[in-house]
Amino acid sequence: MTRQDLISTSEMELIGAYMDGALSEKERADFSARLQAEPQLRALLTEQRQLRKVYRSLPVRKVPRNFTLTTLEARQIKRKGLWAPVFGYGSLASMLMLVTLFFSGMLMPPAAAPSADLAAAPAESIPMAVKEAPMAPEAATMSLPAESSAALEAETGTKIYMINWKGVPGFGTAHSTGGLRGMGGGMLTGIGGGRDAAAPAMPASSNLQHATANILGPRPALPAEDLDAIFSAQAAPETELSTRSSAEAAPAPEELSSEPAPEELSAALAPEPTMPADLEPTITPIPEPLPLPTEAAALEQGSMPANFPAHPIIFGLRLDEGGQVIGSSPSPAPVFTAAPLTASEPVTEALPQTAALEASNESAGFPAWYMVALPALGLLSLLLGGLWLFLRKH
Amino acid sequence: MQQKLTMDEAQTISRALEGDLDAFNLLVLSYQELAYNTAYRIMADPAAAEDATQEAVISMYRKLRSYRGGSFKSWFLRIVTNACYDELRRQKRRPSVALEPETDDGETMESPSWLEDPDAGPEERMSDRQVEAAVQHCIQGLEDKFRTVLVLVDITGQDYETVAAAIDCPMGTVKSRLARARAKMQECLRGFGELLPAKFRLETEDEND
Numbered sequence: 194m195t196r197q198d199l200i201s202t203s204e205m206e207l208i209g210a211y212m213d214g215a216l217s218e219k220e221r222a223d224f225s226a227r228l229q230a231e232p233q234l235r236a237l238l239t240e241q242r243q244l245r246k247v248y249r250s251l252p253v254r255k256v257p258r259n260f261t262l263t264t265l266e267a268r269q270i271k272r273k274g275l276w277a278p279v280f281g282y283g284s285l286a287s288m289l290m291l292v293t294l295f296f297s298g299m300l301m302p303p304a305a306a307p308s309a310d311l312a313a314a315p316a317e318s319i320p321m322a323v324k325e326a327p328m329a330p331e332a333a334t335m336s337l338p339a340e341s342s343a344a345l346e347a348e349t350g351t352k353i354y355m356i357n358w359k360g361v362p363g364f365g366t367a368h369s370t371g372g373l374r375g376m377g378g379g380m381l382t383g384i385g386g387g388r389d390a391a392a393p394a395m396p397a398s399s400n401l402q403h404a405t406a407n408i409l410g411p412r413p414a415l416p417a418e419d420l421d422a423i424f425s426a427q428a429a430p431e432t433e434l435s436t437r438s439s440a441e442a443a444p445a446p447e448e449l450s451s452e453p454a455p456e457e458l459s460a461a462l463a464p465e466p467t468m469p470a471d472l473e474p475t476i477t478p479i480p481e482p483l484p485l486p487t488e489a490a491a492l493e494q495g496s497m498p499a500n501f502p503a504h505p506i507i508f509g510l511r512l513d514e515g516g517q518v519i520g521s522s523p524s525p526a527p528v529f530t531a532a533p534l535t536a537s538e539p540v541t542e543a544l545p546q547t548a549a550l551e552a553s554n555e556s557a558g559f560p561a562w563y564m565v566a567l568p569a570l571g572l573l574s575l576l577l578g579g580l581w582l583f584l585r586k587h
Numbered sequence: 588m589q590q591k592l593t594m595d596e597a598q599t600i601s602r603a604l605e606g607d608l609d610a611f612n613l614l615v616l617s618y619q620e621l622a623y624n625t626a627y628r629i630m631a632d633p634a635a636a637e638d639a640t641q642e643a644v645i646s647m648y649r650k651l652r653s654y655r656g657g658s659f660k661s662w663f664l665r666i667v668t669n670a671c672y673d674e675l676r677r678q679k680r681r682p683s684v685a686l687e688p689e690t691d692d693g694e695t696m697e698s699p700s701w702l703e704d705p706d707a708g709p710e711e712r713m714s715d716r717q718v719e720a721a722v723q724h725c726i727q728g729l730e731d732k733f734r735t736v737l738v739l740v741d742i743t744g745q746d747y748e749t750v751a752a753a754i755d756c757p758m759g760t761v762k763s764r765l766a767r768a769r770a771k772m773q774e775c776l777r778g779f780g781e782l783l784p785a786k787f788r789l790e791t792e793d794e795n796d
Contacts, residue, residue: 205766248741260644261612
């Protein structure tokens, strides 16, 4: 153990203060008395003085140059000093706006979603997709904006199909739209098709004997009152939709599945099912809700990966525990409800879809300004932050 | 160490605050040696000390309006020490700089031979340069807060009050940190112990009594 270890830090402080002349008169007198009586303390003081002498003997370095500022340097420093906080706060503000915008899009309540654009649009311009299909009483229902599929197809140059596999609807469009909700029994963002002229993907366990496909051709636009009814479904209770679908569910599934068309069946049986190009569309303008599967029904039929998140929050589309869409933002996405499907339901339908559906598939219901504002704000905050760091560093 | 001011510091500061660059540069000239030597002892690298001093001057110019009276030297020393530790942090992100003494070939001496020479007698003297290297080596082994206080008090000769204002701590903290820094330095330099030249030995025990 060294001599240093034997004394406390306070003792060292006292020695240092005595050495540096930082003690009061009384403290100094007291310490001097101790020094006379304690040779160990005296030796320590001697050592400290010796060390300080060493420190003070270190040569003073001459400055390599003068550090004075020229007028130009001073001006530059002032200019940078002005901009640095501007960039710093600008970056912070744009970051906050980015976060706010992002979460407002994610968390906006469904009630805030209805868009004045759609409400104000002329009835004939609002697209509407309908389904003429027998549904089980518990069948899922859906209401979608639609317009004349003829106009739509003329506009997009593509045919849009919807096919039910045993009651699990899948959408096939003329080009890939990417799927978030699995295949076959897909929802708006889960498109069963994806290739030109391709039929929707087929649930793995579906009974092909029941698979039929009808292509519905152009049909007239809906009257405004029908549109009102559809849009009111957003706020309307589920029961209303279910009741309507139950009341209109006819004919019985068995009747529909009894006579599958051979060419349709062969198309469905093909390894990569494609929709026959020469299939004659039938015009069936029935403004009824579209059926959508529940997750359970879709899983049962192998149309959705089992490990798919049960209740995902999709960007701009929120689902509840039952797989129902409960919100979309910032622009309204089609609102639909889903009820359990019967596994034996042999319904297969093909429907003309709409530009609205297609658009919502591609952009998850977000308006163009939103899709531009998010990355623009991100880039802006990065740019300003980088400038701020640069000015701080230099 | 510090140059004698040839002007009234308060007036010069006042003029500098009004935007007089010449007055500001007079302040720079007055304190640049203290700033550079403080930085050099903290950082042990002439180039880094130069950078830190320049940064401190620029920072002083930028922050001049935040000076609220009191000891200008303490205020500037705080800027200098902050610039030093900013520079040291930057250095840590870059390849490290050897703090050990170097051989003639420029290689680092992990165990300097003059520390281990068994034949070195008590009277054997180290050159001033070796003493400086030994002290600098021990300073670099101190934690930042102890190093700052030791450099300011024991090497640049600042009083406790100035240092307390510079590091924005009470006087008691300065005393405490200084005591611990000195103890650590003493322990570190004990390895050099008897090698210290006689000229550094205390001549009279009553020197300061």
